Amino acid sequence: MTTKQALKEQFISIFGGETSALRVFQAPGRVNLIGEHTDYNGGFVFPAALTVGTTIVARKRQDSLVKMAVTDLPDFVTFDFSDADALDQFKDLHWGSYQIGVVKELLKEGYPLVGCELLFHDTVPHGGGLSSSAAIEVATAVAFLSLASDQPFDMVRVARLSQLAEHNFIGVKCGIMDQFASAMGKKNHAIFLNCKDLSFDYVPIVMDGYKIVVSNTKVKRSLATSKYNERRSECEAGLAILKTALNEIDCLGDVSIEQFEAHQFLIADETVRKRCVHIVSEDDRVLRSIRALEIGDLHAFGQLMNGSHDSLRDLYEVTGLELDTMVDEARKIEGVLGSRMTGAGFGGCTVSIVADDAVAHFIQTVGDAYQRVTGIAPEFYVSEIGDGGRELSTFDSSEDKESQA
Numbered sequence: 001m002t003t004k005q006a007l008k009e010q011f012i013s014i015f016g017g018e019t020s021a022l023r024v025f026q027a028p029g030r031v032n033l034i035g036e037h038t039d040y041n042g043g044f045v046f047p048a049a050l051t052v053g054t055t056i057v058a059r060k061r062q063d064s065l066v067k068m069a070v071t072d073l074p075d076f077v078t079f080d081f082s083d084a085d086a087l088d089q090f091k092d093l094h095w096g097s098y099q100i101g102v103v104k105e106l107l108k109e110g111y112p113l114v115g116c117e118l119l120f121h122d123t124v125p126h127g128g129g130l131s132s133s134a135a136i137e138v139a140t141a142v143a144f145l146s147l148a149s150d151q152p153f154d155m156v157r158v159a160r161l162s163q164l165a166e167h168n169f170i171g172v173k174c175g176i177m178d179q180f181a182s183a184m185g186k187k188n189h190a191i192f193l194n195c196k197d198l199s200f201d202y203v204p205i206v207m208d209g210y211k212i213v214v215s216n217t218k219v220k221r222s223l224a225t226s227k228y229n230e231r232r233s234e235c236e237a238g239l240a241i242l243k244t245a246l247n248e249i250d251c252l253g254d255v256s257i258e259q260f261e262a263h264q265f266l267i268a269d270e271t272v273r274k275r276c277v278h279i280v281s282e283d284d285r286v287l288r289s290i291r292a293l294e295i296g297d298l299h300a301f302g303q304l305m306n307g308s309h310d311s312l313r314d315l316y317e318v319t320g321l322e323l324d325t326m327v328d329e330a331r332k333i334e335g336v337l338g339s340r341m342t343g344a345g346f347g348g349c350t351v352s353i354v355a356d357d358a359v360a361h362f363i364q365t366v367g368d369a370y371q372r373v374t375g376i377a378p379e380f381y382v383s384e385i386g387d388g389g390r391e392l393s394t395f396d397s398s399e400d401k402e403s404q405a
Contacts, residue, residue, distance in 0.1 A: 002121060004055075004392060007071070011057040011119040014069050021059050025146065027139035027389035028053035029124035030131045030181035031214055031351050032342045033190055034301075034308050035286040037316060039175025041235050041279045042196035042251025044286040047177055048205065049185020050214075051386040052123040054135040056143045061115035066103070068096055070120040079103075081113055091169060098133055101169025102140045105161045114148050125379070127220025129341075129348025133170075134178035137162035138389040146391055155389065156198060159183040173232060185388035192290055196253050203293055205385055210298060210337065213354045213362060215330065216379040217322040217370075219347030228344050231275060231316065238276035241267050252279045278315040282308060302338025302353050306331070309340035309350075318345030322374055326350045329369040333362050 008019045028049040035045035064082040069075070077096035079087065084107045090100045099118075106113060120139075124132035141158045162179040166172050176195055184191060189202040239252050245263045249255055260280045267273040285304045292300035309327050313319040319327075323341045327350055330339035335358030342351040354362050363380045370378050 002071070002123075004057075007055060007057045007119065007121055010071060011059070011117075014119060015059065015067065015117045017059065023058050023143075023146070024392045025056045025058060025139055025143040025390070026053055026392055027135045027137075027142060027182045028185055028386050029135045030178060030185065031212065031349075031383060032177065032181075033212075033351065034289050034305055034340070035177075035282060036308060036312055036340075036342070037231060037235075037318070037344070038253065038279055038282050038286070039177035039193075039195040040173065040232055041175075041239075042253030043194075043279060043283040044253070045175075045177045045193050045195060046190050046203075046286050046289060047181035047193070048190040048212075048385045049181055049388050050124075050130065050381075051384045052125075052130070052381070053182070053386075054124065054132070054139040055121045055392075056139050057119040057121075058143045058147060059117045060147050061117065063115045064113075065115045067117045068099060068120065069118070070095060070122070072122070081107060081115075084108070097170060098136045098165065099140045101165035102137050102162060103144065104169060105165045106141065106144055109161065111145065112148050113144055116144070116147050118143065125216055125349075127348070128216045128218075129221075129343025129345075130214065131178040131182065131343070133166065134162060134182040137165055138179055138182040142389045142391065155183045156180070158389065173229060181388070183389045185386060187387050188385050190385070192286070194253075196251055203290060205293070206296060207298075207353075209356055210353050211356060211359050212383045212385075213352045213359060214342070214381040214383050215326050215350045215352065215366065215370075216381070217326055217347055217349065217374075218376050218378055219320075219322045221344070221347035227318070227346065231318065234272050234275045235279060237269070238267055238272045241272075242276070252276060253283060255280050257281065257284055274315040274317075278311045281311060285311075298353060299337055302336075305338030305340045305351070305353070312341055312345060316345075320346060322347060322370075322376065323350060325373045326366065326370055326378070329366045330354075330362065333358060333365060336362065 008022050030047045032047040039045050068077045075095040087104045124130050124135050126132045145153045159179040163176050166174050186202050192203050193200040289304045327339045330352045335355030337353040339352035
């Protein structure tokens with residue numbers, strides 16, 4: 001476990017000075033419990049913030065220079081934000097481009113910024129589908145806004161600006177879910193989010209006798225090089241066709257199952273039609289999941305998780321051998337209520353609801369079976385649901401309670 005004090009000492013070893021002027025900020029990764037690839041289609045998602053994330057130790061400077069280091073890499077980045085256009089030269093950094101993208105969006109919005117020194121510490125597995133990029137973006141925005149002013153700021157706006165940084169600087173046209181969950185997470189609650197208008201509710205997650213187990217396939221994928229943008233284009237093509245008959249709709253999230261069943265014949269391309277079937281049915285699964293959890297029916301929720309993965313496998317085609325193997329092996333374990341891929345797919349993680357007394361057996365048995373099939377040693381995280389982006393005033397060991405097997 002890396003404590004806040006240890007990070008402060010590492011900061012001083014890099015940047016010098018005293019610890020008294022240091023401030024610490026944090027934003028979490030997220031796990032999406034159900035509702036996948038619906039966010040950029042204006043649909044429903046159901047993510048929860050985790051207790052792993054990005055922590056930043058920060059100190060204000062008296063100029064416009066920003067100096068950034070990270071605990072697990074030798075990379076060191078220095079830039080001057082006084083010329084916003086000059087920041088484009090940093091788009092292809094090995095490390096640091098997400099942060100600079102956020103700075104550029106803050107400048108475009110007219111936020112006053114100050115120079116600073118920043119030490120980043122990440123506990124979200126990179127490329128694992130738990131949104132390490134959103135954690136970095138939101139933590140960066142919270143740090144810069146807090147250092148520049150003691151005035152409160154809108155965390156929903158932080159989420160939007162972080163999303164724009166990924167669109168405009170990184171080149172990934174992601175939906176809003178990851179950044180929203182990282183910014184707006186609440187301990188022991190998931191977020192029922194309508195991605196069309198960003199209306200949301202917090203839904204208590206009561207897991208009496210069960211744990212959320214995240215299984216990392218250790219197959220990393222970059223959204224920028226995956227088929228993410230291809231899927232988005234296919235959905236846009238289906239929407240354009242449906243709008244010829246349903247001119248009141250603005251996104252696939254507006255289309256009910258009944259409407260889709262009545263008009264899906266208009267979509268001649270089978271691949272495009274399958275993508276749209278997934279989106280419309282996944283939105284319906286999210287709504288049914290909320291109802292199941294409101295009455296405490298974890299078993300029904302688990303079955304909906306299973307249906308989500310099957311749709312992502314067969315209709316949206318974003319799973320693959322590793323994710324499917326992890327899910328198939330998980331479902332064989334007695335005490336598993338449901339299991340599905342989480343995140344964009346093409347590698348990354350799965351999420352499972354596992355009985356407390358089955359967790360150790362789950363990790364051992366699923367891990368062994370997965371390694372036999374794929375040749376890859378997976379990792380498992382027994383997760384708790386944490387809070388969203390914020391400044392840490394005192395160190396709380398619960399921030400690092402995420403256990404890893």
